Amino acid sequence: MTDFLTKRARSRRMARIRGQDTGPEKVLRKELHKLGLRFRKNVAGMEGTPDILLPRHRTAIFVHGCFWHRHEGCRIASTPRSNVRFWREKFERNIARDKRKSRRLRSLGWRVFTVWECRLTTTDKAARTAATIARRLRLPCEPRKIAD
Ligand SMILES: [Zn+2]
Numbered sequence: 001m002t003d004f005l006t007k008r009a010r011s012r013r014m015a016r017i018r019g020q021d022t023g024p025e026k027v028l029r030k031e032l033h034k035l036g037l038r039f040r041k042n043v044a045g046m047e048g049t050p051d052i053l054l055p056r057h058r059t060a061i062f063v064h065g066c067f068w069h070r071h072e073g074c075r076i077a078s079t080p081r082s083n084v085r086f087w088r089e090k091f092e093r094n095i096a097r098d099k100r101k102s103r104r105l106r107s108l109g110w111r112v113f114t115v116w117e118c119r120l121t122t123t124d125k126a127a128r129t130a131a132t133i134a135r136r137l138r139l140p141c142e143p144r145k146i147a148d
Pocket residue numbers: 066071074075076077116117118119
């Protein structure tokens with residue numbers, strides 16, 4: 001029973017975090033803005049609710065927390081040692097949801113970028129990540145992920 005309550009508390013906390021204008025997103029927006037890119041954020045009703053939208057470039061950006069969205073090979077994406085099954089299922093659901101969102105947006109003609117939070121931990125890193133995005137926006141190709 002104690003476990004159950006813990007899980008519920010955890011889910012509530014997650015739900016709260018997800019909907020917010022979180023640190024990494026803000027940092028990236030600031031850097032994109034410096035590069036002259038104009039965007040919209042957390043657009044309601046938009047397919048997949050991307051964190052940042054660049055309508056002029058028909059580009060959607062998801063800023064992913066390395067832990068929740070399982071950044072492969074990243075130190076932040078460690079797996080908790082207790083409730084292993086619970087976490088594995090939770091992570092699998094998150095990954096499946098991310099894939100679904102990207103697929104839908106792409107089918108509507110949007111370019112989709114995923115930016116990992118570990119690429120935004122310092123102003124320097126964030127500036128480099130924003131520069132990478134700006135560079136890639138001018139390319140005809142469709143990169144799946146930025147700065148893995
Ligand atoms: Zn990471």
